[in-house]
Amino acid sequence: MSAITTKRPSPLPPLRHVATVVVLAVAYLLVPFLGTSYLFEAILLPFLALSLAGVGLNLLTGYAGQVSLGSAAFMAVGAFAAYNFNLRIDGLALIVSTVLAGLSAAVIGVVFGLPSLRLRGFYLAVSTLAAQFFVQWALTKFSWFSNNSASGVIDAPPLSLAGIAFVGPVGRYLFALTVVAVITFLAYRLVSSQTGRNFIAVRDNETAARIIGVPVLKTKLLAFAISSFIIGVAGVLWAFAYLRTVEPAGFNLDRSFQILFIIIIGGLASIRGAFFGAALIVIFPLVLSRLGAFLLGDLFDSGVLDMTQRIVIGAFIILFLILEPDGLVSLWDRLRLHVQSAVRQP
Template structure:
């Protein structure tokens, strides 16, 4: 007979301490160090400015929308409009008050947050699908506003804004390396803030509102405050992303850069990356940035460049749409969940369960 009694070889009054694995944090620091030091040294200018910078900015925008849609559950198609607000507000601060760029960026984000707050007010009465219509109203109105009111683009004939100098406390960052570091720093800081936000009480409130807001209200969470806060913070992120997109990536942009297709693009980023996951935003943005390139390269190598560019574009569109549907069916939590489940499967491989 085997002895099935459990024996403890330690004092039972001592608590069992579960240590969180620290290795995840080390990887993050390594990544950051790599981004700051290794990438500029080993990467070429094209990759930095044409691939990595837009990837970072789109990730930031994705974080913004994810806060609103993924964590707080309020679907919004107005991301493009809020990005435009951030861009034009930053421009106004740069031009009329001659502020240094980071401060202008921050204030521009605050203005975007204010606009987001205003368009988020109806969320108290309007839910779900109808709220999406509100966000569309915001999108179309803002698109119209930044075209019709010439003050916003300083009466230029082309209705575009640009910033020849990105003055950061005296240093002009308007060169390829400067822009990269600027974007990297802003995105790193804001991501850290977002991570802490979603793990805090605020984040938990959002998730409660998302899952079932009536129950959340019954449990004592102030859902209206929560929703409006989500709108404001999300618009702040989107506004900063919009300003960075205009000044640190494109150089000059008009309101057409922030149209409805931009809103769809950001929504796709968070669907593919994973609703309710910060790392998912980065994965989704990488996907969206790299897929067109990958398709181009495949077409060039397989068909020796004889594929019609328009057909390629349409194929890309169809593939995106199909991917969205596939993700929604198979893995609604996006690639972030896919990757984490692969990781956990790998850790016990070759076992299956």
């Protein structure tokens, strides 16, 4: 039991509070005026959506210890649910349709989380993978979800919140930033509460958690529900703010693995880790693409360059996990402590 109690989330130190406020101030006050259209469209918008999805999956996998490979399916449920709520209920506010979309994803998450009551580890991962194939099949098979569109690709509705329209790359960025900031704060409060401690207890030792009175079955399903809710909202951001279209192809199996890599690279059981991992996953391919086009653009076509980029990213992920298994957040903390100790020395 001592192993359970020693891993409770500790309150943020005041310095980290200040750093969070500074980051938000820069994101709200400087980036909208200094950022270019490319920065918003290619980097910041996918970064925000994937970071939120990483936060949701980290609650389930990092904190509660339940493996899931169906994250993109829950993103798809959120995106298509928000679209249909907005389309079929006149006058429904976007924020309401977004919350309803998250609740729809939570319901689907609980359904596919039921095997966690009996399965663990690899077997649970395979069962959650079924959600990926089932959701994509359903969205493709039944054209009602895409308003009977012949192509299955539909335009996302305009973004507005409390009568304020968020147009253009800057407006969509501010909308996504606000949603991510609010949900991330709530997620941090959750992992600092008794519910978060229950998640960690179930992750560390289910038998010990049950002995000390933690409702294991309820805790697992609650983890799936909350995680799927957040990932569903991330799907709304991915479709409405980033892609500007709602289509099943935007939520394929590669997206599920991408979100899984985000939390592994960033650091499990860390809210910050989702943002570190998403930053690397979004920026690193762009750097490789630019570098490959500069060095090898005249030798190979785009297909070979894309495959080379995938190989390099995969090799980098493997190498990184070997050298730093605790993720970028652990590397950042060690670097920060090293700098602080160097500053304090006379």
